[in-house]
Amino acid sequence: MDDSIVVTPDWLAPRLEDPQLRLVDVRDAWEYDGIGHVPGAVSIPFDRYRDDSDVDRGTLPGADAFAELLSNAGIAPEDTIVAYDDTHGVFAARFVLTALEYGHDDVRLLDGDYSAWNRDYETTSDVPEIEPTSYDPNPLSPEESPLIGFDAVEDALERGALFVDTRDRDEFEAARLPGAVRFDWREAVDDETRGLKPESELEAVLESAGITPDREIVLYCNTARRISHTYVVLRALGYETVAFYEGSLTEWQARDGEVETGPVAT
Template sequence: MDEDVIVSAEWLDEHREDPDVVVVDVRDAWEYDGIGHVPGAVNVPFDSFRGGGEEGMLPPEDEWAALLGKYGVDGGTTLVAYDDTHGVFAARFLVTALLYGHDRLRLLDGDYSAWMQGHETSTESPDVEATEYTVERPADSPLVTLGDVEAALDDPEAVVVDTREPEEYAEGHIPGAVNLDWKEVVDEETRGLKARTTVSEIFASKGVTPEKRVVLYCNTARRISHTFVVLRWLGYDDVAFYEGSLTEWEAEGKPLESA
């Protein structure tokens, strides 16, 4: 996942018919069918890959492989995902793919509401030839443990970021963590991201800079995922995230801090 991870509607319109591109709509089926979708997009509803087992919020590996294979995805496929919620659910799809070893990933800047303002839509489902998808996990994963979060708190070259809403952060957070609500980088008018320089300044104002190791946590995997994707788009190389809960933090006898 690199600085090209976020793409414009114009880029998607130009590439959506490429044979090695699969456009993925992660909205519910009734939205995909009833409201319409990007022409050629397949529907992979969020709940179909929403995990919650032993590995944070990841779905079982075999279920993920079957899901991607159903839609003709292989290792050389570029996955382009979108939703209708500023990209936060689509980002989770892409991060799940990344954690299971897929690295050709793109997120639509904006969402379906933004797309349909100036681009063609469809209610027809594409014909897809299924494949056998193989999961090949990367050697290095951005997923970290509770111990890694603790280590980052003691490391002057690292910063721990809470991606929840300010009210949640104020009620209780990991001591030393800074708060950056994922929606701070979203432009409500365009439904996409704010300008790259503006987003960089927002992160820098919280002490989150490219020179530091960044460790994210939240109470929902999708919000972590959105911030992770944005940081990679900005060129941050060392970004990790913890998918455990603050309940687990407290269960280890570690206190929370309130604002």
């Protein structure tokens, strides 16, 4: 697993005093304050890096809005960011994707979550002193970005890209993009450790769904949260051709895109 994308608690623990390390806790503010957090972490709740004007789809907040969040959190472009939640990393992965999209070079997901950290390491209720920065975002160009829109999805369908639906079975059977395969994002997670399954197990479960590094892959769900986790996992495993349908099924159906329904033989 590539530790430039996903890091373990054991990797993080000895680096907590690194002045260029910035920990971001994306849980609700009451959890950060009332339950405790990883020492040194700042609070940027999940709803702060979603577009308030687009509640149904929950799309990206915009480069300037995100930069303001990071500035207020004392984060600079050269810092290493490690994000975590308490939900197996699915909300934190959305932060990782957002930071990457707006040009932050070094942002990583904590393998596991707050509960996994709390099993072996100390937590705190102390809030770190923050010295605001003037964060200047550098959004990826359309050619660099993994995000694609409706028209690009239609093109990918025509050329036979592999569409991966990261939702649960009921959602998948209710409506899905044509030819999509299902890979519930939670299949990557070990319920006992709360972190990712071992790399060999991940590769096996992905391969069983037909998801292999040689394929052109397009990820979607409903509102682009769950695919964020799968995107980070695939990146950490070395997958290179992975697109991210930000509008996901919500936009696809709103624009009368073709869907399939019903169970799929396994």
